[in-house]
Amino acid sequence: MQSNNDALHVCVFDSGIGGLPFLKAIHQEWRGVTISYVADDAGFPYGTKSPEAIRDILFERVRRIRARLDPDILVISCVTAVQIGLKDLQAAHRPMKIIGAIPPIAQAARETQSHRIAVLTTARAAEDAFLDDMIARDAPEIDVFRIPAQDLVDYVEQHLPFAEQESAEAAVEPYIAYALEKGADRLVLASSHFVFLEEAIRHVITARGMDDVHCLDSREHVLSALRRFLFSEPAAEAANEGGFYLTGDRKPCPSYIAWANRFGTAVPELL
The missing domain is CATH 3.40.50.1860 (Rossmann fold)
Incomplete structure (x- = not known):
């Protein structure tokens, strides 16, 4: 278990805005952790794509996340992504801890x-x-x-x-x-x-x-998995804002800005 969360960086990844409640739950329990959020607006939706297409998307997105953000822990909140690619991603990115949301x-x-x-x-x-x-x-x-x-x-x-x-x-x-x-x-x-x-x-x-x-x-499953790596006591001060990122090449649409405002995150920017 990590005894000091201050230097840790967690990234929550989802096919869209679905991971924002997970980000909120993590923030509530570990205020000292820097958390970034990545919404795959370029790949959304996953639920209508073939397993092969989803797997290809996931490997490209996780490569970009590591290159740009280099998180210590990656939380994949999208259940479809977990079903299709979690084990392969964990095997391919062993230096980074990868946690997947599992339906309870x-x-x-x-x-x-x-x-x-x-x-x-x-x-x-x-x-x-x-x-x-x-x-x-x-x-x-x-x-x-x-x-x-x-x-x-x-x-x-x-x-x-x-x-x-x-x-x-x-x-x-x-x-x-x-x-x-x-x-x-x-x-x-x-x-x-x-x-x-x-x-x-x-x-x-x-x-x-x-x-x-x-x-x-699946939120409690994710929190339980994170407790294996993070110190359980919340920090006295809130963490630095980790950022909200989009995988596409266009400015955020109004719904993304509305969700960012609702969850108190930074304005979405391109990954």
Whole structure:
């Protein structure tokens, strides 16, 4: 475990803005750590691409991140990226610690009372063998329903920062209704973007009188993994701003600026 966080640099990487809640959670626990954020706006979305295309993108992006930012720890918050490339990236970049967001299917399997779990995923993640293996290992006696919700990723990325709460609730309602009709009492948010919709999902669940249904996401897994490397006590002073970077070659669109303002990060700049 690192005994002094002040000199450490953590980078959170996502296909878009989905990793910002992860960045916020890390900041809240380790104020002394410098954290950069990289949104792959040039590669977004991952959920509609082939595994080969995603793997090629990931290797190019991580190479650029190391060349430009040289972080000590890279957190990949995009679940699709983790499913497709985490092990290969860890093998190729051994000097840098790489942590991936893992959907909390094991936790959901422990907690469910109905023995039914719904997993909201991107289109690509729903088909990947990585999820098959997790379900077989962590929830062998549980009914697990995969619910591809690719359009919610696009909604969060471009529309949510300007939307009213009613709009967000309307966007998630069909997916949550399906999960509840299947009898699921644990909803695993297996995309970083879905974390932004947690409040809307909770409102839809409450409106249906289903208060025993709960959402789970990957933030606690990431924090737990980071605790192996970072000193657990927060620093007295906040860390230096690590920056917000985009992989494309254009200025940030209005939604990216809105998200940066909402999370109190620097104005996005090109990587």
